[in-house]
Amino acid sequence: KAGVTQTPRYLIKTRGQQVTLSCSPISGHRSVSWYQQTPGQGLQFLFEYFSETQRNKGNFPGRFSGRQFSNSRSEMNVSTLELGDSALYLCASSFTGPGQNTEAFFGQGTRLTVV
Amino acid sequence: GDSVTQMEGPVTLSEEAFLTINCTYTATGYPSLFWYVQYPGEGLQLLLKATKADDKGSNKGFEATYRKETTSFHLEKGSVQVSDSAVYFCALRDSSYKLIFGSGTRLLVRP
Numbered sequence: 001k002a003g004v005t006q007t008p009r010y011l012i013k014t015r016g017q018q019v020t021l022s023c024s025p026i027s028g029h030r031s032v033s034w035y036q037q038t039p040g041q042g043l044q045f046l047f048e049y050f051s052e053t054q055r056n057k058g059n060f061p062g063r064f065s066g067r068q069f070s071n072s073r074s075e076m077n078v079s080t081l082e083l084g085d086s087a088l089y090l091c092a093s094s095f096t097g098p099g100q101n102t103e104a105f106f107g108q109g110t111r112l113t114v115v
Numbered sequence: 116g117d118s119v120t121q122m123e124g125p126v127t128l129s130e131e132a133f134l135t136i137n138c139t140y141t142a143t144g145y146p147s148l149f150w151y152v153q154y155p156g157e158g159l160q161l162l163l164k165a166t167k168a169d170d171k172g173s174n175k176g177f178e179a180t181y182r183k184e185t186t187s188f189h190l191e192k193g194s195v196q197v198s199d200s201a202v203y204f205c206a207l208r209d210s211s212y213k214l215i216f217g218s219g220t221r222l223l224v225r226p
Binding site: 004006031033035042043045048050055056058090092094096103104105106107108109 | 147149151157158159160161164204208211212213214215216217218219
């Protein structure tokens with residue numbers, strides 16, 4: 001069974017640009033969450049999508065957005081990049097539905113560097 | 116709000132030593148608890164989980180018990196190996212399905 005796939009693995013962008021990251025969850029999983037990992041702030045929750053609907057959102061500015069497609073694949077977009085957006089972005093998928101609370105499986109992440 | 120507190124690292128041990136990494140949590144309700152491990156340049160791998168009080172999660176020689184009375188979920192291993200060197204994260208999953216992580220504990224095992 002294939003795991004969570006994130007593309008690309010590495011990105012270098014210039015301040016002010018925008019970027020789109022992609023995540024393909026484990027087959028059958030309908031929940032996709034995104035996390036930002038930085039040395040200073042640790043792992044922080046960005047948002048979660050379930051069946052194409054944003055179900056939960058963290059405390060990030062509106063420059064961070066996401067979406068989920070009917071096949072459960074998800075994308076996150078960051079507009080007007082800032083140096084502080086440099087981080088490892090991790091995607092997690094889980095088989096979580098109403099009344100369920102199962103474990104999350106993570107991809108290898110996308111390392112974004114803003115210069 | 117909910118939170119997870121882990122012991123500060125790095126933790127440096129000799130091979131075959133006993134490992135404990137402390138984790139305590141603050142939460143409303145009854146969260147599920149997890150330990151994840153991160154190797155250099157990689158994402159997070161689920162190590163073990165516990166979903167209710169007194170549950171013991173175990174995997175690859177690692178164990179942790181969900182202690183509601185002390186709000187703790189300490190990670191233990193009887194004999195560490197060099198290959199266990201990594202960063203370990205304690206996490207809880209709240210009722211909104213969000214994972215809340217501790218700050219991580221770096222473990223370095225010397226031969």
